[in-house]
Amino acid sequence: MATKKDDGLLEGRREFTDSGTGKAYYIAAPNADDIRAADWQYSKTYTKSMLEGITTSAEMMDILMRRGLIGPEFEQRQKELTDTLSLKVEELQNASDLDTKQKFAIEVSTSREELFNWNQRLNGPMANTCEQIADDSRLEYLTSRMVQNKDGSRVWDDYSDFLVEKNQSLAMRARFEVMLYLQGLDSDVLEKTPEAMAIKEIEDEIQRKATEALEELEKEAKEEKKKSSKSKSKEKKSTTKKSKEAE
Numbered sequence: 001m002a003t004k005k006d007d008g009l010l011e012g013r014r015e016f017t018d019s020g021t022g023k024a025y026y027i028a029a030p031n032a033d034d035i036r037a038a039d040w041q042y043s044k045t046y047t048k049s050m051l052e053g054i055t056t057s058a059e060m061m062d063i064l065m066r067r068g069l070i071g072p073e074f075e076q077r078q079k080e081l082t083d084t085l086s087l088k089v090e091e092l093q094n095a096s097d098l099d100t101k102q103k104f105a106i107e108v109s110t111s112r113e114e115l116f117n118w119n120q121r122l123n124g125p126m127a128n129t130c131e132q133i134a135d136d137s138r139l140e141y142l143t144s145r146m147v148q149n150k151d152g153s154r155v156w157d158d159y160s161d162f163l164v165e166k167n168q169s170l171a172m173r174a175r176f177e178v179m180l181y182l183q184g185l186d187s188d189v190l191e192k193t194p195e196a197m198a199i200k201e202i203e204d205e206i207q208r209k210a211t212e213a214l215e216e217l218e219k220e221a222k223e224e225k226k227k228s229s230k231s232k233s234k235e236k237k238s239t240t241k242k243s244k245e246a247e
Helices: 004-010 032-051 057-066 072-094 098-126 130-146 159-163 168-182 194-246
Strands: 014-017 024-027
Touching: 014 168, 024 168, 032 130, 057 098, 057 130, 072 098, 072 194, 098 194, 130 159, 130 168
Parallel strands: none
Antiparallel strands: 014 024
């Protein structure tokens, strides 16, 4: 149980759990020095990438345009898929019965995946540009500074310690949680999509009905046992009565 001191320490920090070990970690807001150092890390990584001949975002956009991977047709299809997703979400939110909700939840999930895959024509190549590599480095630096143990101590003493972390599950989860934190998103953002909430509602309803059915069966079994017990009692009394009369 947390002490008053612990409560004050935990206040204002976001908590997440490493799925591998079950240990809880905490995210605290970066201070001014952390932000300045992270920006410097961005600049160093960007310059290094440039010197290594990695393309910039602008150069990558030109390449994709020349190859016909993006352009008017790409944008048109992107808009169509976005509109389809919005329509499916609206249909899901207007659905009343569980069967219809399940149907539209699957369709929304499929539409979202189609839009994601289409956007990868742009997002995939852009992930390998100077800007994105530098931005990833900045995020990793902030992760090494912002993630703490319960007592407020840093999990990684230095940025270099984060880079050689053996528990990659923890490193990746921490990086993801810090990214969501910096974007102002909740940790359970993926669980709050319309389709995820609909599926959760359906699962809860199925569980509720299963529980009710089980309780009803148990009730019937008790009543049947009670009736059987009464019947046996009557038979016993009748047998006893006849035995006495025979005597």
